[in-house]
Amino acid sequence: MAQLVTDRRTRLLPLLLALAIAGCPAAAAAADGGEPGRGVEIQADIAEGLPIGLVYVHLLESTEAPDNDDALKNEIANAFGVRPGGTFRMLPAEVGLNQVRQLATVNAAELRLYRMVSGGQVALALLVKPATVAAPAPGRAKGMLETRRLADFPTLYEDDRSKLVFILNGGVGAFSDGEPWFGGYGDAFNAGNPTAEDPAGAGTTTWAEAYLEPGLAGISQLGDYPLYAYGELSYLVSGSAGQDIYNSGSRGYGDFEKLYAGLLWNLPGDGNVVDFTFGRQVYQLRDGFLLSKIPVSTSIGERAALYLGPRLTSDRTALLQARIAGFSADAFLIEPSEIDEIASDTRLAGLNLQYQFADAEAAFTYFYVPESKSSFRAPDGSRLPREGLRTYNPSLSLKKLFGVEGAWFKTEYAWQDHEDFDMSADAAYVWLGYRMSETRWQPAVSYRWSTFSGDDPDTQSFERFDPLFSGGLGNFLPGIVFSKVYKNANLTTNRATLSVKPRPDLELILDYFHHRADDLNNLGGIGPLQTLASRDIGQELTFSAYHYIGRHLFLQGIASVGMPGAAIDQALGGNTENWYTLQLALYMFF
16 A cells, blocks of 8 residues: 555656646747736735746837837836846835836836735736837935925835835734634643643634834945845834634734845846845745745744734845846745744755746755754654755746636645655645636636645655645635644645636635545644544635725735534544634735
C-alpha cells in the first residue's frame, strides 16, 4: 500500500504540468496584456506586498491612429517601469506614475488597482489621457507642507523627485460566533495554548474590535542617478472588547507595524530594476500556497483585534528583487512576527525564480529553514527538528487557458525533504476557473483541488507536509471556521467558488469546502485531533461580500458555517454542533 501511495504522488507532478503546458502560450509580454475588468478595484494598502499579475495601459482617448495608440501604450509602459511578476509597493509605483505624467505625450494619468480573479495577485491599470499638444513642464511642489492646505492630505510633500505621505489606516468590526469550537470544546482544542486564557464556551459569543495605524512613508531620488531610497514607518494600536473565541474582557496592544527601508535602482532597459528592502514589511509569493502575507504575523492573545487581523508584517525581512527582460528573482530571509509565549524562533530563507509570458507565469521556488525551535512529532514518540527543512516548489499560472478569454488555470507542486533525517512529503493543487466578463454581473466559477500529505506510521520516511506560511483569506486558508482547528497538513480539500460583481466596486462570493484527511495519523494537529477515527474532517459554506468604497474605505461582510465531519465528531465524544460565524468590518486607508 505504501508503494502505491508513493507511485500516486510520483505521477502527480507530470499530470499537473501536462495539463498546464497544453494551454501555455509562448508569446512575449505586451504592454497591455488584459483589461481592468478582471477583478474588483481595491485600495493600495490591501494590494501592498502582493505579487503583480497584470499591468494594463488604457487610453481614455484614442490618438485616432491604431499604430500611434500602440506606440503610445508602449512608451507609457516603459516610463512606468513596473512589470508583472514583481511585488507591489505603492511608493515605487508612485514614482513610475510620476514619470508617466511627465511624458510630453500624456495629458493626465491615473493608477488603479484590481483584485485579480483568484484573489492572490493584483492587477495595475494605468488610465491615461493622451496630450493633444505638448504637455506643460512639471509644476511646483505640492502637498500640505508646501501649500498649507488640508485638502492635500495625506500628501505632505511631492515634487518630480520625491514624495512624502502620511499613513492613517484603521478598522472597526463586530463579530459573533455561534457554538464556537463545534459546541464549546474550546478547552480541548486549546490545551497547552498559553495565548488562550479563556476560550469561548457553548452558545453565542459577540465582541468588537478596532485598530488605528498612523505613520509616514516616503521616497526620493538620490542625485541624478536612477536610484531611489524609500521606506515606511507606522505604529499600530489595536483593541478588543468582549469574549472572542480565545479570550474575554477588554484588552489593547501597541507596537510598530511597518518599519523598513529600501533602495531601488532602475537598470538600463525597459522595466529592469534591482530592489533591496530590509525591516518590518509585507511580502507574499503568488497566491500564498506556501508563503502568504497573513500568517507571517498574528493578532492572537494580547495583540487583540483577532478577526480584523491588522498585523501583516514580519519582524525582520531582507528582500532582494531583480527584474530583467521578463525574468525575475527574489531572494528573501524572513523572521515571522510571533507571540513570545509561543515563539518558535523560525527563520525562512528562499529563492524564487520566474519568467513572465504574455498570459502565463512559470516559477520555481526553493525554501530552507536555517533556524527553528519547532519540531515534528514522529509515530514512535520522538521529535524531529524543523530546522534543516528544504522545500522545492515549481508553479505555473495561465491567464488564458487554451487561449479562451476569461478562463484561467494555476497549479503548484511542492516536495520536502530534510538535511538530517529521512523525509519525503509533498503538496499540490490544481485550480481553474472562468469569468464571463462580457455578461451582466460578470459571474465567475472556479474549482480547486489541493492536497497536503500526512505521515504514514508504517513507513520509515516522515511524510507529513509542513505548510510553512500557507494561508490567506480567499486563497489557501482552509475555511474561516476550519482554519481554527486544522491547518494545511494531512489534508485534501475540494473547493468550489461562485462569485458575481453587481457593481464594479462590489463582489459577492460563495465558497464551499470539503475536507478529508490524507492519513488517520495526525500527530502535530490541533488539540484532540492527533489520531483520527475517520478521514472525514468536515465541510464549510461561506458567503463573503467585499465592497470597496472609493479610495479609502473597504467594507467586508462574512457569514460562514463549519459542519464537523466524523473525525471531529468522534474526537469530541460524538456530541458536536455546527460552528457559525458572522463578521462585519469596515477598514480605512489613507
